[in-house]
Amino acid sequence: MDLSILILNYNTCKLTLDCLQSVFASNTSYTFEVIAIDNHSSDSFVESIAVEYPQVTLIANDDNIGFARGNNQGMKIATGRYVLLLNSDTIVQEDTLQTMITFMDENPTVGASGCKVILPDGSLDKACRRGFPTPSASFYYAFGISRLFPDHAKFNQYQLGHLDPNEEYPVDCLVGAFMMVRQETIDEVGRLDETFFMYGEDIDWCYRIKQAGWGIHYYPRTTIIHLKGGSARRRPTRIIYEFHRAMAIFHHKHYKDRYHWLTNSVIYMGIGLKFTMALLKNKLTRSKRASKPADNQVEVRL
Incomplete structure (x- = not known):
């Protein structure tokens, strides 16, 4: 198996089904499996997926155990060479899986990669390529200094606003809405830290991946749409x-x-x-x- 796609659902049945539709409409020569994790939703997702996508492996939890722990459940049974964290409120393009797996295959030192993530209005989801939230980076971002000097690298350490979003380059961290990670990398650094419930686990994972010497790369040769209409x-x-x-x-x-x-x-x-x-x-x-x-x-x- 080339790719294991993990999608966590928490009361986002319609969004998740739309996401799955886009995944299975992918034009790719690679093999993939989809593992859906439901965090005790009150919607009809568990019943719907059994009817509409019986090929999906379903993990149905009895409680809302959070993003990190839920995705870790999926990773434990994943069989792919790569694991993709994919938000339920996203739509992938036909070429997304093909493009990203090919990139990872051609760059064996890259431990994790992410594509360009677009919001419904066509703007960039700035979280898709970030620097680490060091105290200085967080200060410049929180107090609006980065917005005052959008082309200055020193003041844009976190959201990297000075870099062209249409160019590819190594970054510190990606976003958990779309993050493709090499299984060898997961074996070395471990899975998501379950101390985090639904924020920060992606940044922490990227930090550990870079500390272990793996590269992290932003690759905007394909895009996904992030609807941001989920359970949050x-x-x-x-x-x-x-x-x-x-x-x-x-x-x-x-x-x-x-x-x-x-x-x-x-x-x-x-x-x-x-x-x-x-x-x-x-x-x-x-x-x-x-x-x-x-x-x-x-x-x-x-």
Whole structure:
């Protein structure tokens, strides 16, 4: 088997089925298997997939165990030379699998690769090629300095806005929405860190892959569409918490011992402040929605 595609579903039945349709419409000479992991969804995905895609291997969990742990379940039974993490809210192109596997075959020192990821409005999903969130990179990004100097490499260490998204080059990290990883690399560095629930595990994995000496490459010769209409929108408070929790975990794991305790304290305080501001912003947004006339109200499910 050349490729094992892992797709995690959590209450995204329609999106996941559309994603699967695009996968099985691929024009490729390579063999692939699809492993779907359902995190105890309340939708009809488990029943639907058995009817519409019986060739898919299904893992149905009794609880929502998170992105990292769910994908690790898939990796344990994957038989491909490569493993692809693929979000349920993505659409791959006909040539995506062929292009990316060929690239990996031709570049044996590359441990992980990602293609160009496009949002529905045609803009770049900037998370598809990033630098590591070092304290300086995070500072320039969080305080908007990177936006003031979009062509300056020093101030764009995280989102790499100074680099042409249509060119290929090595990067620090990719996005878990589409990440193809060599099985040899997984055997060496291990699977996703399950300390992360649904954010940060992709950056942590890339960090460990680079630490082990493997290359990570952004390869925009093919694209996918990232709809960003998945389960993250359904529980905004939990998502905000997990996002900022992931920041703290990553810093503690990889950077804490490099910096003075005062620097670390400032960083943790900054994460806490950002978390508080994000909660307040979310609360204000919900209050504005609730104050609109009934026929214009938008349901927010937590």
